Amino acid sequence: MSYVVYLAATALFLSGVLLFRRPRNPLTLSTCVAIILGATVFVCSAPLTLAAVNDLTGIPNFGAPLTYGMLTAYSCSLLILLINWRGGPRERVRRMVLRSMAAYGLLVVAIVVLFALADASTERLRDLDTYYANTPYMREMILLYLLGHTAATVAMCTVCVKWASEVTGLLRTGLWLIVLGGALDVTGFQLTKYTAVVARWCGHDLDALSTSVAPPMASLAALLCSAGFVLPRLLPSLSAHWRGLGDYRRLTPLWSLVRYVSTAPKPPTSWWDLPQARLQWREVSIHDALLALAPYFDDQVRERAHQAALRAGLVGGAARVAAEAAMLTDAARRAAAREAPFDEPSTYRLHATQVSGTGELVELARALHRSPTAVPAGTVNAPESEEPHVA
Numbered sequence: 572m573s574y575v576v577y578l579a580a581t582a583l584f585l586s587g588v589l590l591f592r593r594p595r596n597p598l599t600l601s602t603c604v605a606i607i608l609g610a611t612v613f614v615c616s617a618p619l620t621l622a623a624v625n626d627l628t629g630i631p632n633f634g635a636p637l638t639y640g641m642l643t644a645y646s647c648s649l650l651i652l653l654i655n656w657r658g659g660p661r662e663r664v665r666r667m668v669l670r671s672m673a674a675y676g677l678l679v680v681a682i683v684v685l686f687a688l689a690d691a692s693t694e695r696l697r698d699l700d701t702y703y704a705n706t707p708y709m710r711e712m713i714l715l716y717l718l719g720h721t722a723a724t725v726a727m728c729t730v731c732v733k734w735a736s737e738v739t740g741l742l743r744t745g746l747w748l749i750v751l752g753g754a755l756d757v758t759g760f761q762l763t764k765y766t767a768v769v770a771r772w773c774g775h776d777l778d779a780l781s782t783s784v785a786p787p788m789a790s791l792a793a794l795l796c797s798a799g800f801v802l803p804r805l806l807p808s809l810s811a812h813w814r815g816l817g818d819y820r821r822l823t824p825l826w827s828l829v830r831y832v833s834t835a836p837k838p839p840t841s842w843w844d845l846p847q848a849r850l851q852w853r854e855v856s857i858h859d860a861l862l863a864l865a866p867y868f869d870d871q872v873r874e875r876a877h878q879a880a881l882r883a884g885l886v887g888g889a890a891r892v893a894a895e896a897a898m899l900t901d902a903a904r905r906a907a908a909r910e911a912p913f914d915e916p917s918t919y920r921l922h923a924t925q926v927s928g929t930g931e932l933v934e935l936a937r938a939l940h941r942s943p944t945a946v947p948a949g950t951v952n953a954p955e956s957e958e959p960h961v962a
Contacts, residue, residue, distance in 0.1 A: 576617040579790035583610035583797055597664075601655045602800050605648040609793045612641045616786070618696040631694040636686040639716040640679045646723035647675035652800065653730050678719045685712035700764060701778040704771035713768060721761050728753040731799075745803040752795030759788025816846035818929045822853055825936035828903050829860035854929055861924055866912030867902035868919055888922075888934075895921050896938035 587606035614620055621634035650671045654664055689708035691699075703709035728750050735746040767781035833856040876897030880890035899921070905912075923931035 580610040580613035601652040608645040741803040745799040748799030756792035815850040819850045824940040833860040864902040866916045868917040873898035
């Protein structure tokens with residue numbers, strides 16, 4: 572059981588690390604804190620951790636108030652995350668955050684005080700809730716942490732359901748994942764805990780609900796909630812980097828043709844550079860090379876290629892791009908042969924240099940890929956600029 576809990580904690584922790592990019596942003600910070608607290612709860616609740624904490628402190632069951640206190644802090648962090656996510660006037664957000672922290676801070680203090688007053692001398696690593704369900708002060712402590720977690724979960728689900736009807740897209744998907752995780756937490760973890768504890772009060776034994784059913788349900792619920800919080804914030808960025816990686820690779824034919832003309836500064840060589848940063852550097856370098864090749868542009872080559880493209884069935888932009896690719900290839904050949912540029916350079920400007928983004932550059936690279944022309948590498952009389960190796 573400990574290893575399953577540790578696996579869930581690791582998954583939560585990794586999702587928090589992936590999201591931790593701008594710690595000064597309240598929403599990002601509160602999201603990461605909530606996820607990392609959730610991971611900490613799982614680590615603390617594992618029997619191996621509980622035994623280690625008890626041995627380290629020399630106090631039987633000291634791991635119980637530690638775990639319940641962390642769970643209470645996690646519940647509070649969920650409310651704070653929702654407050655920051657929903658936004659509003661800064662003073663109102665700040666006031667609601669402070670109220671939540673005060674309420675759950677008092678709850679943590681109450682849990683610690685009740686444990687200190689209770690007689691819990693027998694160490695229980697798996698069934699503490701049910702074993703001490705009838706013990707004075709321990710009974711109240713157990714009920715108190717469950718009620719605090721229930722209040723936070725119900726409030727979270729209520730807000731998310733209401734908010735989901737007002738938004739669309741990834742945000743709505745994330746909210747419904749949070750609702751699903753919260754519902755699973757209430758039914759799979761909290762309800763089973765309540766049932767097992769009440770059964771003990773009534774003289775029955777339903778401990779299996781608390782020891783075997785509740786922990787895996789809590790793990791799954793936390794993972795769903797974390798996915799709901801992370802998805803709307805992380806997926807757009809990941810999608811952008813994925814598209815950037817695709818464009819970076821699709822620009823390879825064009826970059827291979829002009830790379831030895833570019834005099835753009837060398838980029839950082841760190842292996843962890845994100846695809847968007849690599850794409851931006853390649854785009855700047857290509858534009859630099861195209862500017863250097865402009866004096867070699869031959870309008871006659873372009874016009875002949877344009878007519879040939881029209882005869883081949885290409886129309887509009889496709890014919891234009893094919894003609895530009897032919898002119899660019901000819902210019903690179905001239906530069907590679909160290910020929911002198913034209914006395915009266917062409918006034919034509921590539922369409923890709925007049926629009927923003929990499930879309931037109933990618934189209935030009937595709938045209939070069941369809942009809943590649945070999946240009947001797949490294950023979951252009953210009954400083955060579957190397958880019959970092961990409962595996």
